[in-house]
Amino acid sequence: MASYVLRRILVTIPVMAIVALFVFSLLYIAPGDPAAVIAGDQASPADVERIRQSLGLDQPFLVQFGGWLWRILHFDLGTSIFTNLPVTSMIAQRIEPTLSLMLLTLVMTLVVAVPLGVVAAWKAGSWIDRAIMAFAVSAFSLPVFVVGYVLAYVFALQLEWLPVQGYTPFSEGVWPWLQSLILPSIALGCVYIALIARITRASMLEVLQQDYIRTGRAKGLGQRDILFVHALKNAAVPIVTVIGIGVALLIGGAVVTESVFAIPGVGRLTVDAILRRDYPVIQGIVLMFSFLYTLVNLLVDLTYTLIDPRIRY
Amino acid sequence: MTDVTTSSVSVPPGLAIAQALPDLMMPVKVRRGVVGFLRNNPTVAIGGALLAILVLIGIFAPYLGTVDPTAIAPAKRMRPPSELYWFGTDALGRDVYSRVLYGTRVSLTVGLSVAWLATLVGLAIGLVSGFVRWADGVIMRVMDGLMSIPPILLAIALMALTRGSVGNVIMAITVAEIPRVSRLVRGVVLSLREQPYVDAAIACGTRTPMIILRHILPNTLAPMLVQATYVCASAMIVEAILSFIGAGTPPTIPSWGNIMAEGRALWQVKPYIVFFPAAFLSVTVLAVNLVGDGLRDALDPRMAKNI
Secondary structure, eight states, rough: HHHHHHHHHHHHHHHHHHHHHHHHHHHHHHSSSSSHHHHHHTTOHHHHHHHHHTTTTTTTTHHHHHHHHHHHTTOOOOBTTTTSSEEEHHHHHHHHHHHEEEHHHHHHHHHHHHHHHHHHHHTTTHHHHOOOOOOOHHHHHOOOHHHHHIIIIIIIIIIIOOOSOOOOOOOOOOHHHHHHHHHHHHHHHHHHHHHHHHHHHHHHHHHHTTTHHHHHTTTTTTIEEHHHHEEHHHHHHHHHHHHHHHHHHHHHHHHHHHHHTTTOOOHHHHEEEEEEEHHHHHHHHHHHHHHHHHHHHHHHHHHHHHOOOOOOO | GGGGGGSSOOGGGGGGHHHHGGGOOOOOOOOOOHHHHHHHHHHHHHHHHHHHHHHHHHHGGSSSSOOOTTOOOOOOOOSSSSSSTTTTTTOOOOHHHHHHHHHHHHHHHHHHHHHHHHHHHHHHHHHHHHHHHHHHHEEEEEEHHHEEEEEEEHHHHHHSSSSOOOHHHHHHHHHHHHHHHHHHHHHHHHHHTTTTHHHHHHHHOHHHHHHHHIIIIHHHHHHHHHHHHHHHHHHHHHHHHEEHHHHHHHHHTTOOOOOOHHHHTTTTTHHHHHHHHHHHHHHHHHHHHHHHHHHHHHHHHHHHOOO
């Protein structure tokens, strides 16, 4: 077990190195002159040159990459062109709302999507199944901001149940914090719920055809025991995998959700950085989220061994 | 199989009509041709019909009662939907109906171009990876790395380094979609290589290019087609998201994401500016997803025996 965990962690290191190399190379493989693009149309040649220097585009690739990698290993993601603040501290200031939003969405998704998928598989072919799957297809087609605006319009503007926009920090109380995040989480979670409900249903359908389920029924196990203990446990591996992969949806969606609901998080920072063409900030955010994503999927891989003792790599 | 119904067992009165009209009792007909396929797969038909309407809207946008989508008219700012302005006007007095209709072109162009490009490049990479042993490890590690970057963020980073244009949006989204397609192709190729008919072809002395062309490619078509529809749907959403947050098509182009981005500041008082492009985007993505789901069900080899 310990050796497996160690090996799996070691395998992650080259993946992260490739991510870092790729994110870094973007500056070089992008068509045209990135320094000129970042400087904008009104920039003087001196401005362009200054940006070229601050991005390190005037030095050899490997020299730059080596230095950059060394700084990253020390949690130094560079300096913003616009504010001259370290990118790491800019992200740190904005991380709380984003992590709150993502965690709450994750919890809500699991609580809603897995039972939906289980019920759909249990009642396969019935109207309940059809309704759940119809919901899943439509939710999958609704972009985050569409759901966000509709929810905000109905529940915040018309019914006035919840705040329209903004974010209340956790330190100012759990309830206000939760209130400010309910609508954004539902908007962000819609696609994710659809995805996980679908994979849960598919995985459950396969397991429910197994002989041991028939044995369980034959010996008189209750429906709930069969579904949630015997079937769901064996159907868990693909579900957990998709939960891990789906975190990419959460990360991408968070950027948009934060703009719709005016939440001052990392997503909002990304949008501001795009408008100001502040590339070091964008690069830092992309790198941080990619590492987060890789770590989540490492955790997912490690939980396989807990869920299914047969899995040993 | 039809003989079962004409046995000597006495027929209940309710079914008497069936004997009179044997056609009614025919087993499921094997339907052929495009029409037959659509009748067997209503999801594809519904999605395809919706999509066809949207394509026509895109092509004939100038003839559908639209005005110049970029014409600014400060005197007619923020008019609510009416007989004159079907979807109202935006903060600059531009006709939202015209803008939304012209936006169909942008969305469909991006969706279809990305689907084609990502499929072609992904197919090439996947084939190389599946056939060239020494390249496989390298290519797949690179793809693992690329897949570890959430697609929207990768597209944002690429767009931050290039000038906003439809071509660059297509390029950025394609790069973000390629890893998934290549992984899929590689998986299919690896499983096809183990098939006895491929072994037989090798034993006959068929050269590798011919094996790829005759035995591998035709069998990758079905999963690729399904994957391409999903890539198309996802590309349209990503394009709208990029434009919405200011990293997509330039603001001068009326794309749905841009229209929503411009309506964002006003959405609490003038929700219709955001609502109409949002509805069009959702319906379009739904149509593409319906086609994809229908094709998947129709082409999935595990379901094939039912047809």
